[in-house]
Amino acid sequence: DQQVKQNSPSLSVQEGRISILNCDYTNSMFDYFLWYKKYPAEGPTFLISISSIKDKNEDGRFTVFLNKSAKHLSLHIVPSQPGDSAVYFCAASGNYGQNFVFGPGTRLSVLP
Amino acid sequence: SQTIHQWPATLVQPVGSPLSLECTVEGTSNPNLYWYRQAAGRGLQLLFYSVGIGQISSEVPQNLSASRPQDRQFILSSKKLLLSDSGFYLCAWTPTFSRRRVFGQGTRLTVV
Numbered sequence: 685d686q687q688v689k690q691n692s693p694s695l696s697v698q699e700g701r702i703s704i705l706n707c708d709y710t711n712s713m714f715d716y717f718l719w720y721k722k723y724p725a726e727g728p729t730f731l732i733s734i735s736s737i738k739d740k741n742e743d744g745r746f747t748v749f750l751n752k753s754a755k756h757l758s759l760h761i762v763p764s765q766p767g768d769s770a771v772y773f774c775a776a777s778g779n780y781g782q783n784f785v786f787g788p789g790t791r792l793s794v795l796p
Numbered sequence: 797s798q799t800i801h802q803w804p805a806t807l808v809q810p811v812g813s814p815l816s817l818e819c820t821v822e823g824t825s826n827p828n829l830y831w832y833r834q835a836a837g838r839g840l841q842l843l844f845y846s847v848g849i850g851q852i853s854s855e856v857p858q859n860l861s862a863s864r865p866q867d868r869q870f871i872l873s874s875k876k877l878l879l880s881d882s883g884f885y886l887c888a889w890t891p892t893f894s895r896r897r898v899f900g901q902g903t904r905l906t907v908v
Contacts, residue, residue: 718895733896787839
């Protein structure tokens with residue numbers, strides 16, 4: 685049973701346009717959500733997070749939106765750059781971090 | 797500063813040989829430590845976690861084991877590798893007062 689889903693295995697976007705990566709979760713006990721970025725042969729690096737008490741968090745070109753009623757979150761990257769090409773993992777946490785689940789990832793390709 | 801080190805970066809081992817991957821964390825004490833695996837085209841699967849010396853919890857029954865001989869050292873082992881053990885192995889820890897996972901650089905294991 686996948687508690688965190690990323691239904692798009694891959695996404696291609698033109699440089700300068702917006703990238704939107706989606707994530708859905710099933711466990712209503714999740715209260716903290718994170719996005720990680722991963723380059724090949726490297727460990728994932730933390731990108732941005734959001735608590736369930738908020739519906740938006742912004743950090744530079746990256747914005748995460750949370751829709752609790754729909755159990756859905758999305759990551760917006762504006763403007764997209766070629767260096768953003770990587771695999772993006774959505775993660776959800778609950779129970780004070782003891783339950784921490786990753787989605788399967790979405791491979792983003794930003795085309796110059 | 798707090799850092800995590802994982803080695804080796806790549807490893808090619810024959811089927812039936814033993815395995816030992818090592819992970820150490822610096823700049824903190826009594827960290828929660830984790831081993832994850834990313835199989836080809838798949839997400840991050842939690843294998844083991846440890847909340848203290850000698851305390852290991854296994855999430856997935858398999859051909860692998862973990863040990864924590866010292867506070868900041870976490871070791872992933874196998875007595876006899878299988879072809880299916882090939883993958884990208886990641887060590888991670890959770891900084892104090894944080895709900896993130898911080899990852900090492902990873903080890904690419906190929907069993908031949």
